[in-house]
Amino acid sequence: MVFCFVALGIFAVAGIFSARYRQFAKEAFSCAFRRITLRKCTTDFDNKMKMKISTSIAKKSPKAGNFIYKNFTLLSWILVIITLASLVYGVYGLYNFLAFGNCNGPNSDGTCIYSEIVTPECDCGAVGCNEEQYYGTCDYNCECVKERCRQA
């Protein structure tokens, strides 16, 4: 079973906010680590999660609960593939962002999540924009516009 790989990411984040999920994150890590090192998972973590999830869902929808119970391995693989695909796409976007200033690649002005994270709240306008301002924070002497400064 591969659910521990997906669970590790989810519970690592959820664990920041709740001690309960921190314990799950530890179990998921232990399980994932053992899988990577080609050993058997000793905590029965995947199965525990399978029953928790399918039983909880079955309370509201028995059919959905049964579906998850019976197809848990397949669903886990789908989630792992989606997670891996997202990861690859994310890393590729980061590379584009660092190389070309936009995660969609050169000559693109599409939305880029990294720009939102890295770019200061306001940026200097094109007029008077220089390299220092591009890499630095917003200069209070500049007039702030939404558009980001670009290198020539």
Add this chain to the structure above:
Amino acid sequence: MNIERIRQDFPILEKRFGGKKTVYLDNAATSLTPKQVIEAENSYYLECNANIHRGLHKMSEEASRKYEQAHADAAKFVGAKMEEIVFTKNCTESINAVMYSLLSQGFFSPESEILVSRLEHHANLVPWQQAAKRTGAKLRFIELNPDYTLDMQDFEAKINKNTKLVAIAHASNTVASIQPVQEIAKIAHESGALCLVDAAQSVPHTEVNVKKIGADFLAFSVHKMLGPTGLGVLFGKKELLEKMNPFLFGGEMIHSVSYNSSEWNTLPWKFEAGTPPIAQALGLSAAIDYLKKIGLSEIQEHDRKLLEYAFEKMRAIPDIKIFNPMDSKKQGPIVLFESKHLSAHDLALALDEASNIAVRSGMHCAEPMVSSLNPKGLCRASFYLYNTKEEIDLFAETLSRLLKVFK
């Protein structure tokens, strides 16, 4: 027996997970603890937190008196003399104490035979495996009848003049069958063998009298009879304990010590090396008081009613197979079962998730026995004095619903 009033003594029964109370059906693993026992254990730390048999000050004297009283209470509870009651860490250690002591005296030889049953808990199997391994003795097994009770004919056929010890569970922790230990002890003695009874599953539920049973040793756990964890009891006949070597050495168990030799203390302290579990012993006294106040015959009757009710409910659930004698006179309050559609672990997890129902799953520390019934393990629901018919209703309803959902 006023169950509602009894339940008020167990604060943990009010604990909620996701807004729902827990239905505790794992009593064969450990029982819940009433507030009287918790208070008694606390009273050691609040009133007489001192080591026993060492200090001359008042606190130590009070702790010593209460600790000795716990031995007296335990002795009276099982019809023994105070010096015949040894406190250990748990039932497993009690059995190991006998095993190591007999081993140290060369009790077993390559010609010896040790007779145990097929249904033993690991605690009453592994020590004798080791004894056989270390001495070359032969470990033999008494077979079971189809209803999981002991095959007495097989027992009588297997016991012989080479049999040095018969080690048997009074009540099984899996199939729950009750063994005729009185008869077994008699037959063992006629053959010249010693008899050890593992009474971990019987002492909490029924009146046990060591004189009536006639066994040489009887071991049980305190945490299964409303007491605290970390304390076990070993009964041994005085004349045997006097001859036996201690298996733990150090303080408390000695009478005098020189650089080259030591003399052992009197019974039972000879077998209690080091600082003992004093607070837990006070808890044991309170647990015994509690059980006596309600009455073991009342508890046994309540257990029987619950068991019969559980059988009635579970028989109505399709795809469930039960591995018990299915007769409340032949067994303890345990239902061992499997389902066609869910593994034991899946079922236990689902019961917990769906309705906070705590049952045990797996091999139940009796792997040879359980794996012979289902190599993947079984589920076990076990009842005690605070369980109710309503809880069994919820258990049966949830079980039935889950089996329909996960069919």
